[in-house]
Amino acid sequence: MNPATYPAAQHVMVLYTGGTIGMQASANGLAPASGFEARMRDYLHSQPELIVPNWRFREMTPLIDSANMTPAYWQRLRDAVVEAVEVDGCDSVLILHGTDTLAYSAAAMSFQLLGLHARVLFTGSMLPAGVPDSDAWENLSGALVALGQGLAPGVQLYFHGERLDPTRCAKIRSFGRHPFARLQRQGGGVKAPALPAALEYRQSKQLAKVGVLPLFPGIGAEQLDGMLNSGVQGLVLECFGSGTGPSDNPDFLASLARARDKGVVVVAITQCHEGGVELDVYEAGSRLRGVGVLSGGGMTREAAFGKLHALLGAELDTAEVRRLVELDLCGELS
Known part of the structure; x- marks a missing residue:
């Protein structure tokens, strides 16, 4: 896939579902937290060398640990993507999602959004933004840069510089910067x-x-x-x-x-x-x-x-x- 083949994203909607990327400490451990838009904006302003498309932000309700993802939430996510494209005029959507069920959600959205010509990109992180050695900002900024360089229409998964087809990959590790991998499945369909x-x-x-x-x-x-x-x-x-x-x-x-x-x-x-x-x-x-x-x-x-x-x-x-x-x-x- 040659990114130069596809037009660069001009208007990106960031849909924040929760997940590790924006979690903060609570009495019972890390938990989804509101207010991530301001943290994201501050980070991007601190990195003037990053060239990213114009973006706006929507916080989904409720914010969840992705272990609590459900098919009912997928329907709300699908509706939010369609609204971003057809009402708000966005040509691309970036979905911030916890990694545990990210591959499930991205695969489900591939089928729920059949025929949509916008670009939908999922990403997240294995460690929360702001903690030592976190992969949060590199994944978020990398996903925005990838959209700004041009991606094919449809749903993709972005992690640590790699783009994956969500119907062909899975989370195979519970640690490190490369939790997702393309499975070597034989097609023939x-x-x-x-x-x-x-x-x-x-x-x-x-x-x-x-x-x-x-x-x-x-x-x-x-x-x-x-x-x-x-x-x-x-x-x-x-x-x-x-x-x-x-x-x-x-x-x-x-x-x-x-x-x-x-x-x-x-x-x-x-x-x-x-x-x-x-x-x-x-x-x-x-x-x-x-x-x-x-x-x-x-x-x-x-x-x-x-x-x-x-x-x-x-x-x-x-x-x-x-x-x-x-x-x-x-x-x-x-």
Whole structure:
């Protein structure tokens, strides 16, 4: 990607959700704190050599530790991005977010903002602004500079000088300046020929119920039923290897078949850091396919989770959701 190919940002909206970047000490440890706009402005004024685009600031409500992020908050964040672009006239949005669920939120926004031609960039920090050896100001100023140099439309993640596709990366470290990495997942997905109107960013979405269940040796139908009977509409099933599971357990397979018959959309992804799902390679995978499990290809957990929320929230019929799961919408399967 050549930044010079894209126009420089002229008007940036900074959306502050909380997270470590702006946290301050409290009686119970670091906690989200208001007033970050003034601190950001003071820092940038102290660095006259930095060339950044014009920016304005909005503090989201409530400010949260990203461990408390929810799909309902994603909807408010989506609305704030659309308002910044279509009402406030911003061509770019910088979202300051805690790192624990940053990859989830960035992946979810990739699907919630399909068709939006603005640039949306997520960043945060591993240490709060102002503490020794903090990465906060370098990430914030670096993200603004990157926007000012020109980025492609769509959602990206910026950290320590690196831009990452949020549907292909994950937080892999709880320390240091490089917590995020692109996962070496195998794609092979076919690009969706057209974006369904219901998925376009201007269309409101309903809240969906989506779960994630990792397989483990000895998992049985009772654990699977516990998740499926909780009211989920979609389930990300983290399988072994290239998409295998306990295929010699008839009760487990029967539980998946019942889920399919009730309209629950089950998507298989791999637990491995590299590779992807190919359900037809092994019998233990093809039996999952036989009871309605869909292939998530090389999708990450974050991408599969965000994609199901978007598809199910658009209230598409089940057959259409199942079709779109296995088609590439924004690079999640490529």
